[in-house]
Amino acid sequence: MKSGRQRRIEIKNKRAERAAILKSELEGKRYLEAKALSNTVVKANHNELLHNNTYGRFPDYYYDVVFNCVECGAAALWTAKAQKWWYEIAKGSIWSTASRCPACRKKRREEKEAQKRHMDDMANKRPHPNEAFFRRKQ
Numbered sequence: 001m002k003s004g005r006q007r008r009i010e011i012k013n014k015r016a017e018r019a020a021i022l023k024s025e026l027e028g029k030r031y032l033e034a035k036a037l038s039n040t041v042v043k044a045n046h047n048e049l050l051h052n053n054t055y056g057r058f059p060d061y062y063y064d065v066v067f068n069c070v071e072c073g074a075a076a077l078w079t080a081k082a083q084k085w086w087y088e089i090a091k092g093s094i095w096s097t098a099s100r101c102p103a104c105r106k107k108r109r110e111e112k113e114a115q116k117r118h119m120d121d122m123a124n125k126r127p128h129p130n131e132a133f134f135r136r137k138q
């Protein structure tokens with residue numbers, strides 16, 4: 001037969017054990033919920049997708065997608081959040097997907113900007129003082 005003191009210690013230990021399990025479960029659940037909300041699954045808003053002229057079904061959720069860059073072939077991640085931005089805020093076509101990795105996108109954007117700057121410079125350039133000399137003669 002156990003003494004009252006032994007029994008009390010047993011009960012106390014069991015309670016602590018149960019509390020620890022509950023706490024870890026809760027933390028695990030919170031972690032999964034936070035993870036789901038932050039980067040793996042994002043709910044789609046069909047009203048924001050109406051700019052797409054299609055009879056097809058809109059997605060209910062966006063999921064992270066791994067793809068290979070068309071330029072360098074490196075594996076890249078298109079996050080659910082980025083997809084939501086592209087389809088619903090930037091109003092990208094529902095049929096379009098990411099094709100370039102962040103590094104190649106940056107490189108391409110810089111090249112385009114440099115090209116635009118060059119064209120603007122050319123347009124604003126003062127004409128040569130003897131420009132008629134360079135014109136093709138008819």
Ligand SMILES: [Zn+2]
Pocket residue numbers: 069070071072073074100101102103104105
């Ligand atoms: Zn790339």
